[in-house]
Amino acid sequence: METKKLLKWIGAAAALVLAVVFLGGFASGELKYFLKNRGALGPLTRDDIAYETIEAPAATSKDGTINASDWAAAYPEIVATMGANKENSYVTSYLEQDPYLVNIYEGYGFAKDYGSARGHEYTLEDVAKTQRPHANANCLTCKTPNFAKLVNDRGVSVYTMPFDEAMALMEENISCYTCHGNDAGNAGALVVTHSYVNKALGDNVATIDPATLSCGQCHIEYYFTPEDKETMMPYHSVEAMTPEAILAYYDSFGFYDWEQESTGAKLLKAQHPEMETFLQGKHAAVLNCADCHMPIERTEDGKVYHSHELVSPLENEELLANCATCHEDTDMVNMVRRLQERITARETEVGNKLAEFNDALAEANANGTLSEEDLEKVRKVYREAQWFFDFCYVENSEGAHNSELANRCLDTAEEKIVLGMELLGR
Ligand code: HEC
Ligand code: HEC
Ligand code: HEC
Numbered sequence: 344m345e346t347k348k349l350l351k352w353i354g355a356a357a358a359l360v361l362a363v364v365f366l367g368g369f370a371s372g373e374l375k376y377f378l379k380n381r382g383a384l385g386p387l388t389r390d391d392i393a394y395e396t397i398e399a400p401a402a403t404s405k406d407g408t409i410n411a412s413d414w415a416a417a418y419p420e421i422v423a424t425m426g427a428n429k430e431n432s433y434v435t436s437y438l439e440q441d442p443y444l445v446n447i448y449e450g451y452g453f454a455k456d457y458g459s460a461r462g463h464e465y466t467l468e469d470v471a472k473t474q475r476p477h478a479n480a481n482c483l484t485c486k487t488p489n490f491a492k493l494v495n496d497r498g499v500s501v502y503t504m505p506f507d508e509a510m511a512l513m514e515e516n517i518s519c520y521t522c523h524g525n526d527a528g529n530a531g532a533l534v535v536t537h538s539y540v541n542k543a544l545g546d547n548v549a550t551i552d553p554a555t556l557s558c559g560q561c562h563i564e565y566y567f568t569p570e571d572k573e574t575m576m577p578y579h580s581v582e583a584m585t586p587e588a589i590l591a592y593y594d595s596f597g598f599y600d601w602e603q604e605s606t607g608a609k610l611l612k613a614q615h616p617e618m619e620t621f622l623q624g625k626h627a628a629v630l631n632c633a634d635c636h637m638p639i640e641r642t643e644d645g646k647v648y649h650s651h652e653l654v655s656p657l658e659n660e661e662l663l664a665n666c667a668t669c670h671e672d673t674d675m676v677n678m679v680r681r682l683q684e685r686i687t688a689r690e691t692e693v694g695n696k697l698a699e700f701n702d703a704l705a706e707a708n709a710n711g712t713l714s715e716e717d718l719e720k721v722r723k724v725y726r727e728a729q730w731f732f733d734f735c736y737v738e739n740s741e742g743a744h745n746s747e748l749a750n751r752c753l754d755t756a757e758e759k760i761v762l763g764m765e766l767l768g769r
């Protein structure tokens with residue numbers, strides 16, 4: 344055997360052994376081991392955090408929410424790290440990056456203005472300046488604790504308040520009240536302040552780790568109810584958080600976000616289903632959002648706390664050290680970046696195909712070659728293809744939270760595109 348070939352063979356055998364060891368290490372028995380040793384993540388753990396219960400400061404806001412500056416004397420480390428979310432200020436235009444979106448979102452606000460998200464310290468500024476029209480106050484739902492408080496005080500009628508009128512009452516970007524109510528003094532107890540979470544999930548809120556649910560008040564798929572434009576989640580349990588089940592839910596009452604004039608299709612716009620995607624992934628049994636986005640740090644005088652700067656785990660040493668407790672010997676940054684590249688490349692491919700499908704449907708819609716009944720059939724297939732594409736595209740981790748689900752969404756979208764083009768005779 345030539346040396347080169349032999350080396351190749353040895354390499355392949357070694358890779359096989361490594362793969363067996365790696366996969367074996369993650370067999371379900373091992374996951375339980377991780378679960379039992381959940382407290383052992385990283386150099387500092389939740390168990391090192393020892394906050395006493397303290398009396399809440401008086402609220403200085405107009406609506407009675409205790410704001411960040413009210414808490415600053417008691418929790419300077421948390422207020423300062425939350426303020427550091429200001430550093431995440433980079434925005435890209437998705438429409439420039441992925442021009443096929445203009446076609447797909449045609450007739451909807453996102454075809455005019457669609458920039459990437461940035462840190463929590465920019466929510467009010469960004470909602471005020473977006474070029475997407477917002478008639479109602481409901482788009483303040485995920486931007487500020489003052490709106491959650493307004494809903495809690497006055498009920499769902501505030502969702503249809505004129506936007507400008509409600510905006511004038513808003514005082515803070517996402518802040519303490521959003522995740523803790525006025526109860527942060529109770530050692531940082533987490534409180535669901537967004538009423539629709541309790542309404543949609545009922546007793547099932549208890550099946551989700553609070554440090555996941557607190558983010559899941561906003562990092563989710565949601566819709567506005569047709570009657571009173573109330574913000575609502577399209578499911579009642581974790582099991583029903585799949586893109587398939589959510590689509591079936593929307594179909595069950597004929598819900599759509601917009602009707603596209605060119606194609607005549609009644610379409611859905613997915614939002615940012617981070618919680619749904621994460622909860623169906625490999626980490627959900629063991630980890631919560633804070634584990635990977637809120638590093639545990641120590642102040643100079645020895646106080647251990649969760650940094651409230653929500654960072655990428657790939658850009659933070661403490662968080663990368665957490666990964667290493669399970670992903671021993673893996674270059675995590677490289678592993679995740681490769682995975683993201685694969686997903687992003689597939690998104691571009693499927694997105695372009697979807698735009699072609701959109702063009703073909705618009706053409707058929709305009710030239711009357713198909714009966715209305717046949718057109719309706721294709722429109723339904725298009726609605727589904729668009730939904731599965733979007734569910735993956737708008738999820739902010741680019742596959743890192745759950746590459747299996749991302750691939751499943753793109754596969755389904757592709758199948759539907761092929762079927763739709765066939766029905767159009769393409
Ligand atoms: C976006 C949600 C969110 C916001 C906003 C937020 N927190 Fe937290 N906070 C959390 C989470 C998640 C934890 C971790 C809880 C856990 O793991 O048990 C936490 C933990 C805490 C703790 C317990 C100590 C620790 O670090 O684990 C305190 C105290 C606290 N937060 C105070 C505040 C204050 C004061 C503000 C406003 C300046 C604030 N939080 C804003 C989500 C939030
Ligand atoms: C009240 C709603 C709300 C809650 C609760 C919330 N977020 Fe956000 N989050 C947003 C919004 C809105 C943005 C985009 C802000 C902008 O671009 O102006 C955002 C942005 C982010 C970003 C930056 C995204 C980027 O592309 O740079 C991260 C990271 C993030 N959130 C993580 C979390 C985590 C982790 C939690 C829970 C501890 C959480 N968020 C809780 C609404 C929320
Ligand atoms: C196992 C670790 C892990 C858990 C748990 C996790 N994430 Fe992530 N998240 C990641 C990684 C890795 C990325 C990609 C970061 C990057 O591209 O730099 C990411 C990206 C994001 C982003 C995009 C912003 C950014 O920094 O790129 C948001 C928003 C986000 N996660 C929110 C959440 C929410 C909400 C939860 C809980 C429902 C959650 N994450 C749970 C690892 C995790």
Ligand code: HEC
Pocket residue numbers: 366369374377384624625626629630635656662663665666667668669670675678679682742743744745746747
């Ligand atoms: C408690 C143990 C544990 C920790 C901590 C952990 N992981 Fe994982 N991770 C796993 C397991 C188990 C799998 C599934 C492996 C498999 O199925 O082959 C996994 C799989 C993954 C995958 C592939 C998932 C997919 O959907 O393709 C990525 C990416 C990943 N982890 C990133 C991270 C990052 C980044 C961190 C740290 C921020 C981290 N993990 C921390 C246990 C962990």
